[in-house]
Amino acid sequence: ATERFNKTFEQIRTNFQKVFKTLFFEDDYCDLIIEKDVEDPLEARIEIKAQPRGKRPSGISQLSGGEKTLTAIALLFAIYLVKPSPFCVLDEVDAPLDDANIERFAKMIKEFSHDTQFIIITHNKKTMSKAEMMYGVTMPETGVSRLVGVKMGDIEDAA
Amino acid sequence: ATERFNKTFEQIRTNFQKVFKTLFFEDDYCDLIIEKDVEDPLEARIEIKAQPRGKRPSGISQLSGGEKTLTAIALLFAIYLVKPSPFCVLDEVDAPLDDANIERFAKMIKEFSHDTQFIIITHNKKTMSKAEMMYGVTMPETGVSRLVGVKMGDIEDAA
Amino acid sequence: MYISELQLQGFKSFAHKTKVSFDSGITSIVGPNGCGKSNIVDALRWVLGEQRPSLLRSSAMSNVIFNGTAQKKALGMAEVSLTFVNDKGILPIEYSEVTITRRLYRSGDSEYLINNTSCRLKDIMELFMDTGMGSDAYSVIELKMVEEILNDKNNDRRRLFEEAA
Amino acid sequence: MYISELQLQGFKSFAHKTKVSFDSGITSIVGPNGCGKSNIVDALRWVLGEQRPSLLRSSAMSNVIFNGTAQKKALGMAEVSLTFVNDKGILPIEYSEVTITRRLYRSGDSEYLINNTSCRLKDIMELFMDTGMGSDAYSVIELKMVEEILNDKNNDRRRLFEEAA
Ligand SMILES: Nc1ncnc2c1ncn2[C@@H]1O[C@H](COP(=O)(O)OP(=O)(O)OP(=O)(O)O)[C@@H](O)[C@H]1O
Ligand SMILES: Nc1ncnc2c1ncn2[C@@H]1O[C@H](COP(=O)(O)OP(=O)(O)OP(=O)(O)O)[C@@H](O)[C@H]1O
């Protein structure tokens, strides 16, 4: 079992570094490290190291709200890529991001969408515009949801 | 001490209902209820009841992300109003809100800004435009922050 | 393999029969706060066999059934169907399209179906074994998880790695 | 009473001396991710006497001192000053303007000043007694608190009510 865990850990680590560099900059440093010298190796913690844009934070707790979100998305996505699941749902993960990071996030999704099916819930016009298909959900009657197909041209007022 | 607690509780409850109705609709039901019949009355929990826009959720856990955020803001603000503190900082609390709710949120802040000083951190253009004074923070040199004064006219590219 | 259509009826705020078709690439869902977007995500988790009400933002599983509004009475049943296109033959079944259905009645009875034939939950779980499609293996990423995976209380981060192994 | 100016130097990402003037109504702070907006909020908590590093997103208090970048060396001290306009005479002091200052050196020494005269932390706390301005009584509302106050683990909600009483 430890054999399999270590193999999966290495795969996630490689994915994490790949996704992290697409979301931040190519030469930014990041890593996943298993704690050494612990009593019970099966409970050893996994530490995240992330230094976006050449900064030197003393730990991930010093990162900003947007930097934490991108780092967590990179890790969650790295774990997702290890399992062969055909679809991935993202529910408003782009809310804390500024315009530049939304652009990078949407580009990353577009790149991965050749092998993975994405369902993205968002309020942001830049993210919604990357989709091939788009739905609007409304509540014309209190408490009862209705679905409407939205043409790409209507994006302006869909937010 | 219980005497004072009950008095404060009633004040927070009145504030909560007032703020909740400004953020949602005038006739929406909301309340704060102290648990009855508990062994230790000093540990009795406080339950939040919230039924936005005439819906009947079985509890606050069924509310949507945006409805939860507005309900929590109403409660945190109701607690803040009980203490005479002169300033209130809001750090990106408008991120999960859609355009209509941002408008309502920004209107509420504007109304309360006669007695309370607000410092609002946001990425949203509608919220930033309600301010009398605005600052942009940038990082021209990696890792070193700089402050720039922003004129109201420059809002378009400040997000 | 990808999902082509989701059909909901009586599930949470979807009182009426609603069909959502998905693109094999990116499908986006937009709309105001509280209108039902995350309820669609809950429907996906549910039809794939999710048994924990807390992951569906509910205290009891019966809360997924439409519980009425001021104008409309509560319904007695929730039904969700999900159709897959089995283009790469990943599912151990000879059809090119597979539809799974889950129903729950107020009485507490539940039904599961594969291509309109009644079956057990175990059959659906076996169908998806090793395809990564079982209810906890597919992937939903939401903002709440960001704080959880970074704070790493009770060594949760390691659990996620172990689940993937 | 309201705050009119905040001055930072060597505090987190603010290596250079920076002055922020506030309006008595609404002041908004905008800018890209990671540029230093929330660091300004941390500076406000700190100068008001905050003693818990965890509330300043740090593991140790010395982490609030600018710790350098690839181009710039770390600094040896962090200093923050906050100026109040005492227009309603709420503060028990005869001046119409009051400035408090806090400094921290790498050595661990810290200094507090009121209107440029050295004092103890206790003097600052006494100045603000009952004005709601002590470091835990002023108010910062952030998104993380939304989940905490709604989930109510360990009866946190009640604690907040008790603190206000
Ligand atoms: N069983 C049910 N019957 C009727 N309505 C329900 C039921 N369960 C949940 N709801 C309602 O559905 C609404 C929540 O919808 P949902 O969480 O999908 O919103 P959303 O579109 O994701 O919004 P946001 O953008 O704020 O996240 C709530 O207002 C809730 O009252
Ligand atoms: N002592 C320090 N010295 C230098 N830089 C620091 C120090 N402490 C924190 N930082 C840096 O400050 C940055 C965080 O800034 P902050 O949290 O204010 O961003 P923000 O503008 O709020 O961004 P967001 O919009 O993403 O929330 C981090 O990148 C962190 O590395």
Ligand SMILES: [Mg+2]
């Ligand atoms: Mg939602």
Ligand SMILES: [Mg+2]
């Ligand atoms: Mg921030």
